[in-house]
Amino acid sequence: MSILRVNKISKVYGKQPVLDRISFSIESGEFVGIMGPSGSGKTTLLRSLGTLDRPTYGEVWIKDESTFELQQENLSVFRRKKLGFVFQQFDLLDTLTVEENILLPLILNKNDIPSMKQRLQEVTTDLGIENLLKMRIDSLSGGQKQKAAIARAIIHRPDLLLADEPTGNLDSKASREIMEIFNSLHKQNKTTILLVTHDPVIASYCDRLLFLKDGQLYNEIYKGDDQKGFFQKILDMLALLGGDRRDFYTINFPKYDS
Numbered sequence: 001m002s003i004l005r006v007n008k009i010s011k012v013y014g015k016q017p018v019l020d021r022i023s024f025s026i027e028s029g030e031f032v033g034i035m036g037p038s039g040s041g042k043t044t045l046l047r048s049l050g051t052l053d054r055p056t057y058g059e060v061w062i063k064d065e066s067t068f069e070l071q072q073e074n075l076s077v078f079r080r081k082k083l084g085f086v087f088q089q090f091d092l093l094d095t096l097t098v099e100e101n102i103l104l105p106l107i108l109n110k111n112d113i114p115s116m117k118q119r120l121q122e123v124t125t126d127l128g129i130e131n132l133l134k135m136r137i138d139s140l141s142g143g144q145k146q147k148a149a150i151a152r153a154i155i156h157r158p159d160l161l162l163a164d165e166p167t168g169n170l171d172s173k174a175s176r177e178i179m180e181i182f183n184s185l186h187k188q189n190k191t192t193i194l195l196v197t198h199d200p201v202i203a204s205y206c207d208r209l210l211f212l213k214d215g216q217l218y219n220e221i222y223k224g225d226d227q228k229g230f231f232q233k234i235l236d237m238l239a240l241l242g243g244d245r246r247d248f249y250t251i252n253f254p255k256y257d258s
Protein backbone atom coordinates (compact mmCIF):
# COMPACT_ATOMS: atom_id res chain seq x y z
CA MET A 1 0.00 0.00 0.00
CA SER A 2 1.31 3.47 -0.87
CA ILE A 3 1.63 5.78 2.12
CA LEU A 4 2.78 8.73 0.01
CA ARG A 5 2.09 9.54 -3.62
CA VAL A 6 3.57 12.61 -5.24
CA ASN A 7 2.41 13.65 -8.68
CA LYS A 8 4.37 16.30 -10.61
CA ILE A 9 4.81 18.76 -7.79
CA SER A 10 6.54 22.03 -8.51
CA LYS A 11 7.36 24.93 -6.25
CA VAL A 12 8.10 28.34 -7.65
CA TYR A 13 9.39 31.28 -5.60
CA GLY A 14 8.84 34.45 -7.61
CA LYS A 15 9.93 33.29 -11.03
CA GLN A 16 12.45 30.81 -9.65
CA PRO A 17 11.44 27.12 -9.89
CA VAL A 18 12.81 25.34 -6.83
CA LEU A 19 11.02 22.02 -7.37
CA ASP A 20 10.26 20.92 -10.90
CA ARG A 21 7.60 18.28 -11.63
CA ILE A 22 8.67 15.71 -9.04
CA SER A 23 6.78 12.41 -8.93
CA PHE A 24 7.39 9.34 -6.78
CA SER A 25 5.67 7.20 -4.20
CA ILE A 26 6.59 5.52 -0.93
CA GLU A 27 5.16 2.19 0.16
CA SER A 28 4.14 1.33 3.70
CA GLY A 29 7.18 0.51 5.85
CA GLU A 30 9.79 1.92 3.45
CA PHE A 31 12.75 3.95 4.71
CA VAL A 32 13.57 6.46 1.98
CA GLY A 33 16.22 9.19 1.92
CA ILE A 34 16.49 12.36 -0.11
CA MET A 35 19.96 13.58 -1.07
CA GLY A 36 21.34 16.23 -3.39
CA PRO A 37 23.64 19.22 -3.43
CA SER A 38 22.98 22.23 -1.24
CA GLY A 39 20.11 24.27 -2.69
CA SER A 40 18.77 21.39 -4.81
CA GLY A 41 15.38 21.60 -3.05
CA LYS A 42 15.51 18.81 -0.42
CA THR A 43 14.03 20.80 2.45
CA THR A 44 11.48 22.46 0.18
CA LEU A 45 10.37 19.03 -1.00
CA LEU A 46 10.07 17.65 2.53
CA ARG A 47 8.13 20.71 3.69
CA SER A 48 5.83 20.48 0.67
CA LEU A 49 5.11 16.81 1.38
CA GLY A 50 4.55 17.60 5.06
CA THR A 51 2.02 20.37 4.24
CA LEU A 52 4.30 22.96 5.87
CA ASP A 53 4.67 24.54 2.39
CA ARG A 54 2.12 24.42 -0.40
CA PRO A 55 3.39 23.22 -3.78
CA THR A 56 2.68 25.67 -6.61
CA TYR A 57 1.55 22.82 -8.87
CA GLY A 58 0.94 19.10 -8.53
CA GLU A 59 -0.63 16.84 -5.96
CA VAL A 60 0.36 14.95 -2.85
CA TRP A 61 -1.64 12.09 -1.33
CA ILE A 62 -0.92 10.72 2.09
CA LYS A 63 -2.71 7.41 2.53
CA ASP A 64 -5.14 8.34 -0.24
CA GLU A 65 -5.96 11.73 1.25
CA SER A 66 -5.10 14.60 -1.08
CA THR A 67 -3.34 17.31 0.91
CA PHE A 68 -4.22 19.76 -1.85
CA GLU A 69 -7.90 19.41 -0.94
CA LEU A 70 -7.32 20.25 2.71
CA GLN A 71 -8.32 23.73 3.74
CA GLN A 72 -5.80 25.82 5.66
CA GLU A 73 -7.72 25.41 8.95
CA ASN A 74 -7.63 21.60 8.67
CA LEU A 75 -3.94 21.34 7.88
CA SER A 76 -2.63 21.51 11.44
CA VAL A 77 -5.04 18.77 12.57
CA PHE A 78 -4.01 16.65 9.58
CA ARG A 79 -0.32 17.12 10.42
CA ARG A 80 -0.91 16.35 14.09
CA LYS A 81 -2.73 13.10 13.35
CA LYS A 82 -1.06 11.74 10.21
CA LEU A 83 2.51 13.03 10.23
CA GLY A 84 5.52 13.15 12.53
CA PHE A 85 8.35 15.65 12.12
CA VAL A 86 11.97 15.57 13.28
CA PHE A 87 14.09 18.62 12.53
CA GLN A 88 17.79 19.40 12.75
CA GLN A 89 17.14 22.08 15.41
CA PHE A 90 14.92 19.72 17.49
CA ASP A 91 12.10 22.32 17.65
CA LEU A 92 11.12 21.45 21.21
CA LEU A 93 9.35 23.95 23.46
CA ASP A 94 11.89 25.17 26.03
CA THR A 95 9.24 26.24 28.52
CA LEU A 96 7.86 22.70 28.81
CA THR A 97 9.37 19.56 30.34
CA VAL A 98 10.41 16.60 28.19
CA GLU A 99 7.20 14.79 29.19
CA GLU A 100 5.01 17.75 28.25
CA ASN A 101 6.79 18.12 24.90
CA ILE A 102 6.34 14.45 24.05
CA LEU A 103 2.67 14.40 25.07
CA LEU A 104 1.78 17.54 23.14
CA PRO A 105 0.33 15.82 20.02
CA LEU A 106 -1.87 13.57 22.20
CA ILE A 107 -3.02 16.48 24.39
CA LEU A 108 -3.92 18.54 21.32
CA ASN A 109 -5.71 15.49 19.86
CA LYS A 110 -7.67 15.24 23.14
CA ASN A 111 -6.68 11.63 23.87
CA ASP A 112 -7.76 10.25 27.25
CA ILE A 113 -5.25 10.35 30.10
CA PRO A 114 -4.79 6.56 30.65
CA SER A 115 -4.03 5.99 26.94
CA MET A 116 -1.62 8.96 26.94
CA LYS A 117 0.23 7.57 29.96
CA GLN A 118 0.47 4.12 28.45
CA ARG A 119 1.72 5.39 25.12
CA LEU A 120 4.22 7.72 26.84
CA GLN A 121 5.65 4.78 28.72
CA GLU A 122 5.89 2.62 25.59
CA VAL A 123 7.65 5.26 23.53
CA THR A 124 10.03 6.52 26.19
CA THR A 125 11.01 2.97 27.20
CA ASP A 126 11.71 2.11 23.56
CA LEU A 127 13.91 5.19 23.23
CA GLY A 128 15.53 4.78 26.65
CA ILE A 129 14.53 8.24 27.89
CA GLU A 130 12.16 7.41 30.79
CA ASN A 131 14.62 9.08 33.19
CA LEU A 132 14.46 12.40 31.31
CA LEU A 133 10.71 13.00 31.56
CA LYS A 134 10.74 15.64 34.30
CA MET A 135 13.74 17.50 32.92
CA ARG A 136 13.68 20.82 31.15
CA ILE A 137 14.78 21.00 27.54
CA ASP A 138 17.69 23.37 28.13
CA SER A 139 19.31 20.88 30.51
CA LEU A 140 19.52 18.14 27.85
CA SER A 141 22.34 17.21 25.49
CA GLY A 142 21.73 17.44 21.74
CA GLY A 143 21.26 13.68 21.45
CA GLN A 144 18.78 13.65 24.35
CA LYS A 145 16.86 16.53 22.75
CA GLN A 146 16.63 14.65 19.47
CA LYS A 147 15.41 11.50 21.25
CA ALA A 148 12.68 13.58 22.93
CA ALA A 149 11.81 15.09 19.53
CA ILE A 150 11.56 11.61 17.98
CA ALA A 151 9.33 10.46 20.86
CA ARG A 152 7.05 13.44 20.22
CA ALA A 153 7.05 12.69 16.49
CA ILE A 154 5.96 9.06 16.89
CA ILE A 155 3.74 9.09 19.98
CA HIS A 156 0.55 9.39 17.90
CA ARG A 157 1.68 6.61 15.50
CA PRO A 158 1.88 8.80 12.38
CA ASP A 159 1.41 7.32 8.91
CA LEU A 160 4.62 9.00 7.78
CA LEU A 161 7.67 10.19 9.73
CA LEU A 162 9.51 13.08 8.06
CA ALA A 163 13.03 13.98 9.18
CA ASP A 164 15.15 16.89 7.93
CA GLU A 165 18.87 16.44 8.70
CA PRO A 166 18.05 14.84 12.09
CA THR A 167 21.75 14.40 12.96
CA GLY A 168 22.90 17.75 11.56
CA ASN A 169 23.51 19.22 15.03
CA LEU A 170 24.93 16.13 16.69
CA ASP A 171 28.37 14.64 17.21
CA SER A 172 29.22 11.27 15.68
CA LYS A 173 28.26 9.18 18.74
CA ALA A 174 24.87 10.85 19.14
CA SER A 175 24.32 10.66 15.37
CA ARG A 176 24.84 6.92 15.44
CA GLU A 177 22.44 6.52 18.37
CA ILE A 178 19.78 8.54 16.57
CA MET A 179 20.21 6.53 13.37
CA GLU A 180 19.94 3.27 15.34
CA ILE A 181 16.60 4.59 16.63
CA PHE A 182 15.43 5.31 13.07
CA ASN A 183 16.67 1.86 12.07
CA SER A 184 14.71 0.21 14.86
CA LEU A 185 11.56 2.24 14.06
CA HIS A 186 11.94 1.00 10.50
CA LYS A 187 12.78 -2.63 11.25
CA GLN A 188 10.75 -3.31 14.40
CA ASN A 189 7.81 -0.91 14.17
CA LYS A 190 7.57 -0.86 10.36
CA THR A 191 7.37 2.94 10.47
CA THR A 192 7.38 4.63 7.07
CA ILE A 193 10.20 7.18 7.06
CA LEU A 194 11.34 9.89 4.66
CA LEU A 195 14.61 11.53 5.66
CA VAL A 196 16.70 14.34 4.17
CA THR A 197 20.47 14.15 4.63
CA HIS A 198 23.77 15.34 3.19
CA ASP A 199 25.64 12.54 4.87
CA PRO A 200 26.39 9.29 3.01
CA VAL A 201 26.68 7.30 6.24
CA ILE A 202 23.28 8.49 7.43
CA ALA A 203 21.87 7.82 3.96
CA SER A 204 23.21 4.27 4.01
CA TYR A 205 20.61 3.38 6.67
CA CYS A 206 17.85 3.94 4.08
CA ASP A 207 16.40 1.28 1.74
CA ARG A 208 16.15 3.66 -1.15
CA LEU A 209 17.58 7.06 -1.98
CA LEU A 210 16.16 9.78 -4.22
CA PHE A 211 18.67 12.28 -5.59
CA LEU A 212 17.64 15.81 -6.44
CA LYS A 213 19.49 18.13 -8.75
CA ASP A 214 18.32 21.69 -9.45
CA GLY A 215 14.85 20.84 -8.14
CA GLN A 216 14.41 17.79 -10.34
CA LEU A 217 14.44 14.12 -9.46
CA TYR A 218 17.78 13.08 -10.91
CA ASN A 219 18.04 9.42 -9.95
CA GLU A 220 17.15 6.82 -7.35
CA ILE A 221 19.11 3.89 -5.97
CA TYR A 222 18.11 0.87 -3.88
CA LYS A 223 20.09 -0.86 -1.14
CA GLY A 224 18.89 -4.40 -1.66
CA ASP A 225 21.22 -6.87 0.09
CA ASP A 226 24.45 -5.16 -0.87
CA GLN A 227 25.18 -2.72 2.01
CA LYS A 228 28.78 -2.13 0.94
CA GLY A 229 27.88 -1.66 -2.72
CA PHE A 230 25.08 0.71 -1.70
CA PHE A 231 27.49 2.95 0.21
CA GLN A 232 29.82 3.11 -2.78
CA LYS A 233 26.87 3.93 -5.06
CA ILE A 234 25.94 6.83 -2.75
CA LEU A 235 29.48 8.22 -2.93
CA ASP A 236 29.54 7.82 -6.72
CA MET A 237 26.21 9.57 -7.08
CA LEU A 238 27.29 12.48 -4.87
CA ALA A 239 30.51 12.84 -6.86
CA LEU A 240 28.48 12.87 -10.06
CA LEU A 241 26.09 15.50 -8.73
CA GLY A 242 28.83 17.77 -7.44
CA GLY A 243 27.95 20.52 -4.98
CA ASP A 244 29.72 22.21 -2.14
CA ARG A 245 32.15 20.55 0.28
CA ARG A 246 29.41 20.17 2.89
CA ASP A 247 27.75 17.61 0.63
CA PHE A 248 30.61 15.22 1.19
CA TYR A 249 31.16 15.37 4.92
CA THR A 250 30.61 12.20 6.84
CA ILE A 251 30.41 11.35 10.54
CA ASN A 252 32.62 8.27 10.20
CA PHE A 253 33.14 5.89 7.39
CA PRO A 254 31.52 2.56 8.25
CA LYS A 255 33.70 -0.50 8.59
CA TYR A 256 32.62 -3.50 6.57
CA ASP A 257 33.71 -7.02 7.36
CA SER A 258 34.20 -8.14 3.78
Ligand SMILES: Nc1ncnc2c1ncn2[C@@H]1O[C@H](COP(=O)(O)OP(=O)(O)OP(=O)(O)O)[C@@H](O)[C@H]1O
Binds near residue numbers: 013039043
Ligand atom coordinates in the same frame (compact mmCIF):
# COMPACT_ATOMS: atom_id res chain seq x y z
N1 LIG B 1 11.00 30.90 1.24
C1 LIG B 1 11.82 30.94 0.20
N2 LIG B 1 11.82 31.99 -0.64
C2 LIG B 1 12.63 32.03 -1.73
N3 LIG B 1 13.51 31.05 -2.05
C3 LIG B 1 13.57 29.98 -1.24
C4 LIG B 1 12.72 29.88 -0.08
N4 LIG B 1 13.02 28.68 0.52
C5 LIG B 1 13.98 28.10 -0.22
N5 LIG B 1 14.31 28.88 -1.27
C6 LIG B 1 15.31 28.57 -2.30
O1 LIG B 1 15.00 27.30 -2.80
C7 LIG B 1 16.21 26.60 -3.13
C8 LIG B 1 16.17 25.25 -2.50
O2 LIG B 1 16.26 25.41 -1.09
P1 LIG B 1 16.21 24.17 -0.10
O3 LIG B 1 16.44 24.71 1.28
O4 LIG B 1 14.99 23.39 -0.34
O5 LIG B 1 17.47 23.34 -0.60
P2 LIG B 1 18.26 22.17 0.14
O6 LIG B 1 18.58 21.19 -0.91
O7 LIG B 1 17.47 21.70 1.32
O8 LIG B 1 19.55 22.93 0.61
P3 LIG B 1 20.53 22.66 1.87
O9 LIG B 1 21.11 21.31 1.63
O10 LIG B 1 21.54 23.73 1.76
O11 LIG B 1 19.69 22.74 3.11
C9 LIG B 1 17.36 27.48 -2.70
O12 LIG B 1 17.84 28.18 -3.81
C10 LIG B 1 16.72 28.42 -1.71
O13 LIG B 1 17.39 29.66 -1.70
